[in-house]
Structures are given as structure tokens and as C-alpha cells.
Amino acid sequence: MSILEVQQLSISFLQGRGKQTTTQAIISLDLSLEAGEILAVVGSSGSGKSLLAHAILGILPDHAKMGGTIVYDGEPLTPERQAALRGREIALIPQAVSYLDPLMKAGAQVRTAVRDKDPLEAQQEVFEQFRLDPGVEEMYPFQLSGGMARRVLVSMAMVSGAKVLIADEPTPGLDESVMEEALRLFRQCADRGSAVMLITHDLESALRIADRIAVFYAGTTVEIAPASDFAGRGERLRHPYSRALWRALPQNDFQPIPGSQPAPDALPPGCVFEPRCDQATAECAKERPEHRALRGGSVRCIHAT
Numbered sequence: 001m002s003i004l005e006v007q008q009l010s011i012s013f014l015q016g017r018g019k020q021t022t023t024q025a026i027i028s029l030d031l032s033l034e035a036g037e038i039l040a041v042v043g044s045s046g047s048g049k050s051l052l053a054h055a056i057l058g059i060l061p062d063h064a065k066m067g068g069t070i071v072y073d074g075e076p077l078t079p080e081r082q083a084a085l086r087g088r089e090i091a092l093i094p095q096a097v098s099y100l101d102p103l104m105k106a107g108a109q110v111r112t113a114v115r116d117k118d119p120l121e122a123q124q125e126v127f128e129q130f131r132l133d134p135g136v137e138e139m140y141p142f143q144l145s146g147g148m149a150r151r152v153l154v155s156m157a158m159v160s161g162a163k164v165l166i167a168d169e170p171t172p173g174l175d176e177s178v179m180e181e182a183l184r185l186f187r188q189c190a191d192r193g194s195a196v197m198l199i200t201h202d203l204e205s206a207l208r209i210a211d212r213i214a215v216f217y218a219g220t221t222v223e224i225a226p227a228s229d230f231a232g233r234g235e236r237l238r239h240p241y242s243r244a245l246w247r248a249l250p251q252n253d254f255q256p257i258p259g260s261q262p263a264p265d266a267l268p269p270g271c272v273f274e275p276r277c278d279q280a281t282a283e284c285a286k287e288r289p290e291h292r293a294l295r296g297g298s299v300r301c302i303h304a305t
């Protein structure tokens with residue numbers, strides 16, 4: 001049984017005063033997370049990666065309306081369960097460093113996140129691991145550089161001992177050696193039985209440590225594939241967008257895909273990738289393809305075999 005299962009997640013936002021409009025930011029996300037694995041969620045800016053993380057943690061803004069189900073450890077995640085599990089069994093490394101409590105010193109924030117260990121010892125150990133000087137313990141978030149603040153956020157998640165760790169773009173601003181250390185520790189968490197979701201727009205770094213890759217496009221999961229399927233010319237990949245992403249990497253064709261991802265208020269009626277897809281047929285423009293299992297992964301494309 002998967003530790004976390006997201007089924008047909010949709011999120012829309014009510015916007016404007018007076019005459020209100022609804023924009024659908026997430027159309028349909030489906031994925032599952034297994035204990036012991038690293039699943040990378042890859043997609044360009046605005047594809048819905050952070051919203052997925054916030055939906056799991058139960059921290060969507062008030063004007064967001066959510067549909068679908070999220071099941072954790074066999075039971076639906078209700079707002080009450082989310083509040084009880086947040087920071088304990090399910091930990092988030094947020095994308096924005098503004099999630100740090102501005103009124104609490106860095107050392108104290110990390111100590112409050114410690115479970116089942118001596119708080120001071122655990123905090124000092126993780127600071128050493130991430131090359132945070134002991135002096136940082138006494139600093140307030142506004143005194144930290146961006147890279148230091150990010151290391152404090154990663155430290156908090158690391159000491160929580162969570163069963164599910166969701167890291168939302170955890171590496172920007174970290175120097176190479178600290179980034180390597182963070183990735184190594186994510187792997188270690190997974191090897192010890194936690195489930196790690198690594199959110200990134202960087203397919204290349206995702207492929208370095210992830211077991212599986214979920215590819216997001218315009219608020220949908222277009223494909224979920226074992227990382228090893230990203231090889232050769234992408235023959236084993238199931239969706240034209242995943243193949244295009246893979247081929248666009250510098251070590252491959254280095255050719256960007258023409259066009260751009262549609263905005264939530266300008267989605268095509270059929271497959272969201274249809275306007276940019278070189279394999280699209282008239283049928284693709286008619287309705288949204290279902291998410292279906294295929295060759296040890298899954299895909300949302302009627303032409304995939």
C-alpha cells in the first residue's frame with residue numbers, strides 16, 4: 001500500500017471582487033508515493049507543483065477550492081489529520097524562505113521540529129552537517145542569507161523524522177557541496193523507509209537521485225515513469241511532453257519545445273498539451289485523456305502505447 005495517494009486532485013481559485021471568476025489551477029493530478037522511494041515531481045513554472053505540496057499539507061489559501069482525494073496511510077487526509085500530522089509525520093521544506101518564523105531564533109526553530117531525540121544534540125548535529133556555524137543558532141531569520149535560511153528549512157525537515165518528506169525546490173541558492181549533502185540526506189531518509197517527494201523544475205538533478213519521475217504540465221500529471229526510462233532518445237517514455245523535456249536537455253538535442261504552457265484561464269478543451277504536440281490528432285482536441293497505467297508507469301495520452 002502506498003503511504004500517500006493523490007487521486008484526481010483539482011484546485012480552483014475564486015478571484016475578483018463583485019463579479020467573481022473561477023480559474024482552475026490544477027485540473028487533475030494523480031500520483032502515489034511509496035515508503036522508501038524518492039519521487040521527483042518535475043514541471044515548468046506554474047504547472048502546479050507547489051499547490052500539490054500545499055494541498056497535501058493542508059495549507060492552501062482560503063480562496064482555494066479543492067476536489068479529489070488525498071489518502072495518507074490508508075485513510076483520507078482530513079483538515080484535522082493534516083493539522084495533527086504536519087511537521088511530525090508529514091514535513092515540508094517550503095519553496096519560500098518566508099515560511100520561517102520571523103520572531104524565533106534559527107536554533108530554537110530547528111529544536112522545536114525535533115521528535116524522538118535530544119533537541120539540542122539533533123539541532124547541533126544537523127547544523128554541522130549543513131555547515132551552519134554555531135553562531136547561526138542565535139540569529140533571527142532576517143539576519144540569515146538566503147542560502148543559510150534555506151539550510152535552516154532543510155534542517156528542520158531533517159530532524160523531524162517524518163515518514164513523508166516533501167521538498168519544494170530545496171536547492172536554489174545552495175552551493176554545490178551543500179546541495180550534494182542535501183540530496184545525499186534525502187536518499188538516506190528514503191533508504192531508512194521514509195517517502196520523499198522532491199519538487200523541482202530541473203529534470204537533470206531529479207534524475208540523479210529519484211526512483212520515479214512524475215511529469216506535470218498545466219495542472220495535470222501527464223506521465224509517471226521510472227527514472228531509468230529517461231534514456232537514449234526517450235523511446236521508453238510514454239508522453240510526448242516528457243520526451244520533449246528529456247530531449248531538450250543539453251546532453252541530448254538541446255532543442256527547446258516551441259510554444260508555451262497555457263495559463264489556467266486559457267486552457268484548451270482537450271488534452272492540455274495538444275496545441276504544442278507534434279503527434280496530436282483531431283481527437284486530442286476533443287476531450288481530456290484519462291490517466292491510465294502503461295508499462296510500469298502511467299500516462300495521460302490517447303496515443304501512448
Ligand SMILES: Nc1ncnc2c1ncn2[C@@H]1O[C@H](COP(=O)(O)OP(=O)(O)OP(=O)(O)O)[C@@H](O)[C@H]1O
Nearest residue numbers: 013025044045046047048049050051052061201264
Ligand atoms: N493563491 C493563488 N491564487 C490564484 N492562483 C494561484 C495561487 N497560487 C497559485 N496559483 C496558480 O496556480 C498555478 C500553479 O501554481 P504553483 O505555485 O503550484 O506552480 P509551480 O509548479 O509550483 O511553479 P514554480 O516552479 O514557479 O514554483 C499557477 O498558474 C499559479 O498562478
Ligand code: NI
Nearest residue numbers: 049050051095
Ligand atoms: Ni512552486
